[in-house]
Amino acid sequence: MAVFDVAAVRDQFPALAEGAAHFDGPGGSQTPQVVADAVAAAMTGAIANRGRNTPAERRADDIVVQARAAMGDLLGADPGGIVFGRSMTQLTYDFARTLAKDWGPGDEIVVTRLDHDANIRPWVHAAEAVGATVRWLEFDPATTELYDVADVLSERTRLVAVTGASNLVGTRPDIPAIAARVHAAGALLYVDGVHLTAHASVDVRAMGADFFACSPYKFFGPHCGVVAASPDLLASLRPDKLLPATDVVPERFELGTLPYELLAGTTAAVNFIAGLGTVVGDRRARILDSMATLEAYEHGLLTLLENGLDGLGVTRYNRAADRTPTVLFSIEGRESADVAKALAERGVNAPAGSFYALEASRHLGLGDTGAVRAGLAPYSDHTDVERLIDGLR
Known part of the structure; x- marks a missing residue:
């Protein structure tokens, strides 16, 4: 090193x-300057809705494809499961509403006291809307360590939402261990990685997160949000969308035209991070x-x-x-x-x-x-x- x-x-x-x-x-x-330059280049070059006919269409399409590949590399995730949105908060609300279509009375959702409210309130609101129960995982105020997630799991648990790192005190829960327990209970795991991604290597598949959310503006990029999940899992979900909008994954989760300039900046931010070390590969x-x-x-x-x-x-x-x-x-x-x-x-x-x-x-x-x-x-x-x-x- x-x-x-x-x-x-x-x-x-x-x-x-x-x-x-x-x-x-x-x-x-x-x-960094390279990110600002990438945003400016996308906004000042000819651009159009995505397609492959004109240079402007190809430029827009290439920007999106490159951004998915960049975030896949950053997070150790499948580029085909990278969803972009206005913010992590917006995306989490969207996924909460989509997942809640399959919840009902008797189902349980787990949130933690350690989390940013963007990984609490969307799940609370979604659970309340369908009559599901919210259970809270507490943490020790003396150490800021989460208590054992097993204490709040049951056969009725449908989803656990937990932070990868607390934005308030920095605590990094043991996500792989939590994931193993959550999956053993038959539930899904949604990880808020907004604070973690700026400070640690991330491997979404290795950590066992079914959904991993982050925000490029926390790691040198523009203001937008990202959720990474497996394409197969995304294909099993039916989000609300406009009738003429594509049903292809991951695009079916992205409402409206993507902000191409922000995605170009996101790719530049990932490339900037990749250039901070010395390894060639x-x-x-x-x-x-x-x-x-x-x-x-x-x-x-x-x-x-x-x-x-x-x-x-x-x-x-x-x-x-x-x-x-x-x-x-x-x-x-x-x-x-x-x-x-x-x-x-x-x-x-x-x-x-x-x-x-x-x-x-x-x-x-x-x-x-x-x-x-x-x-x-x-x-x-x-x-x-x-x-x-x-x-x-």
């Missing part, structure tokens, strides 16, 4: 020239090497950040054994919103809130206001960490 050249990476992000130290990546990463191999390099780099920076915070005596809530480089903390006697504002005045972007992980924030005793979150990204460096610690001091 090569030494990670963070200075070279930072040079590729125009936004960093403004001078802020960005710890706001969990809400959306900054964008196919794109999947390069992605795995890059993500291993990034994980090692971010882990070292996380240790520096956590040691600095602990030295200041702040209350830190990220305690899981396996976690992303995401720190949630508060300062006794200070409102977290005021802390975030004071940091912003010093050019340090570390926002405060519950960040839509409302159930988790409440379960931690932080109510709806949450705490300050500092998330590391591949373009973060030790000077950013020093600026955060100095600002807090």
Whole structure:
């Protein structure tokens, strides 16, 4: 594994020239120039509805095919099962409504207190609409580790929705172990991988996720959403769609014309990630090497950040054994919103809130206001960490 050249990476992000130290990546990463260029090229070149007759039609079709292939490589998934949408939230609502067509009274759906609300409320609403029961998997507020999913499974369980990594405290549940138990109960597993995908190698098939949702704008791409599933599973589902719209998988799940420029940017983002390592090979191999390099780099920076915070005596809530480089903390006697504002005045972007992980924030005793979150990204460096610690001091 090569030494990670963070200075070279930072040079590729125009936004960093403004001078802020960005710890706001969990809400959306900054964008490298190559992604912006890809979006602009798609919007300024001739483009039309997908087809193979004219150059404009072929350009649109190629953009979609290339984006599915790129996301398949990033997630270790079949490109034929990659579904694009406006956002992860929108896609999850769509899949919840579609799956709920086969649910009814007596069926049970499991959600967790650890999740972002986008992987809770769509399932709660869908269950309520058909009279199914919602069961909650809790987590230990002292460690932020999920309890055993077996405690909430039964022969009536139809689906379990769980995060691949908490966007609030970074906890990474053991998804393969959860998947084995869920499938043994005869249920489906829907994984929110929005936060995980930015920080770890993903292999959807190996982890056992039936559905894996993520958002390219969390890993250098444009604002859109992705769900990966097997084509066979998608073919068994009947989503609501317009009558003349194609019934082909995965297109039957994509409402309206796709945003070609955003898909072009998504492919560019995946290619950017693939270029961060040193391995020579196919794109999947390069992605795995890059993500291993990034994980090692971010882990070292996380240790520096956590040691600095602990030295200041702040209350830190990220305690899981396996976690992303995401720190949630508060300062006794200070409102977290005021802390975030004071940091912003010093050019340090570390926002405060519950960040839509409302159930988790409440379960931690932080109510709806949450705490300050500092998330590391591949373009973060030790000077950013020093600026955060100095600002807090």
